[in-house]
Amino acid sequence: MVAEPTPSPALVRGRQLADAGRHEEALAALREHLSGRSDDGRALNDAGAILYALGRFEEAAEHLGRAAALLGDEAGQALWNLAEVRLASGRPADVPPLFGGLRRAGLLTADLVNRTAAALADQGDAAGALEALLGSLRLAPGQQQVLGPLLEHVRGLRPKVAFLSDFEDNKFIKDIYSFISERYEARWLRRGGPREIFAILRWCDIAWLEWCTGQAVAVSRMPKVCRTVVRLHRFEAFRPWPREVRWENIDALVTVGNPSVEEHLRRSVPGIERRTRIVPVPNGVDLARFAFRDRPRGRNLACVGYLSLHKNPMLLVQAFARLHAADPQYRLFFAGSFQDDGILQAYLDDLIRELGLQAAVRFDGWQDDVAAWLEDKHYLVTGSIVEGCPVGVLEAMARGIRPVVHAFPGCSALFPPEYLWRTVDEFCERILAGEYRPAEYREFVAARFSLEDQLARIRDLFLDLERRPVPKPGAAPAARAPT
Known part of the structure; x- marks a missing residue:
């Protein structure tokens, strides 16, 4: 616990003036105190709160940031004040990074998260707003009825996502699909024919092709109507398909992080790293689903x-x-x-x-x-x-x-x-x-x-693709679906 130094007369006077609403005088007294005790985190927090009340948001944020750094594990109130300053100054994107410290201090509330989400949505940051709303639901699941329609609305502002697979087995993709479908309107097409595949490509803004198989080859040869991601696991690298894909039409190739598989792929498809973006994303484990047990040695x-x-x-x-x-x-x-x-x-x-x-x-x-x-x-x-x-x-x-x-x-x-x-x-x-x-x-x-790390990498990839949409056909004649 950070011990508070003996308050100086100036600090006592400053706090009394602040309680009386005499903010300018209170600030002057606090600055007198801080001139000799610049490392007093609590006094910096008090000064930041007064600057916030005076509408001097950037100065307030500077004081509160220093206070939080000095107070360490006891920075909860300074972080709360800083969150309020960022919201008041129109910088809601700076608030979610404070949530972890507020949670550890027991001060994170659904109200703060919801206000942050609303401010992000007002600024057109649908991704940030949705993450905040999902975090709020985790804090207080009873809000589902209230926040559900808002979540649907914000989700509708974001790109549509389609998942395509040549196989019925979904064990490697189900966690990713669940994560993405919370954040985007998503559909899943398994074993579709050419017309079904092209129709869903026209519908979506981002397509995720699970497995680099014949389906990936076919999609890479269709007209470019959306951003496209292909995930290669292992066995596909040793088959002909990667050589047949038109990688210039694929926005990202996701691999599972085995360098030997990637080396074989580069030998099989010379120059592939210049034709598309290669994104290693190692597989992740849901640590909650696979609970730890401190077991004894056995046979x-x-x-x-x-x-x-x-x-x-x-x-x-x-x-x-x-x-x-x-x-x-x-x-x-x-x-x-x-x-x-x-x-x-x-x-x-x-x-x-x-x-x-x-x-x-x-x-x-x-x-x-x-x-x-x-x-x-x-x-x-x-x-x-x-x-x-x-x-x-x-x-x-x-x-x-x-x-x-x-x-x-x-x-x-x-x-x-x-x-x-x-x-x-x-x-x-x-x-x-x-x-x-x-x-x-x-x-x-x-x-x-961890699954959390895997999903964070995939989230970042989707955010990048979200910023670079493929223009959808407007008045121009639509591309003809392949037969």
Whole structure:
């Protein structure tokens, strides 16, 4: 706690004059006090409040900013006063950065947030107004009936957004779609034909294409009627599609942050970085959904995800056999479905039987609630030969589970060496040796791969595209949809 120095006679007199409404005299007294105690944060706050009452907003803001810096954890009142000054002086965009400090001080109110939102909307800042309104709803959810229509109105002032995908599976995009649809009017088109695709491109201002597949190729060859974003995960970089996309017609290529995948893409599509903007956005984990548990060391190993040849469960079972030989109490659990014609499953069944591991290896099938399935697990193990940014590993780490990740190209940019293995001996060592530190695994994800950070990067990308709209056809004849 910041101790208040013994008030000088000038400070006492200044506060008394301020209480009496004699602001000019009060300000003179406070300045007399501050001439000898320029680091008195509370006196600076008092002077800022008086300057605000006198309508001298810039001077008030300068005093209050200094007061907040000096008062540290006790700067709540100075921050509140500064917020009021910024609103009164027509600078509402400077108010939201103060919300964090006000929240920590217990002074952030829905009323202040709503007044900020209204001021931002009056200045035409629909994005800022909407963020403020959403923040207000989080503070006081009971306002939904009152703020709902206003949210819809402000959302309608912003660009329309369309999400397009070649696949029905939405697990990688659902959090992004939820975030964007709170802030923009949004629609989702799955597996549309050329006419449906072009119609939704004409409707929207920003299109997000999930996966760099044939759909991205087709869209890049259609008339340019909106801003377009393509997200490439991993497998697409090793297929022909990126070479066929007309990247000059794509405004941004979002990658998931694996440098090896990006390097392969640059080799496959020479000069792509000059033809479009490449935006790395690592995958993010919802830390609330995957709650932390400070679990003890145990013997249950988990592997999460589709079972395919590139996921390499064959190597994983062989490595596990060595571990099981050292300690038969270890168990290996798979969560996921097979993605082939049955050959891989037949091979694994035969391998497990020949190794005598039937009682130690279990296939639990696809899990809708992975967080719950992980509750009794202690290690997240992988055998993949290639990955983008493996969400399953990160989700398990968020729960406090130790990762044991087979080294794949680009893995060193994502994980420290103590989480990686390249040989069967290393696999066993990562599990049997070393300390088990659940909090460390959680903190690693929180610092580098949180959903909040992922969504913030995507928000910034959308804001940039929002500022540079593609003119919609007016009186000119509309472009003909491809057939």
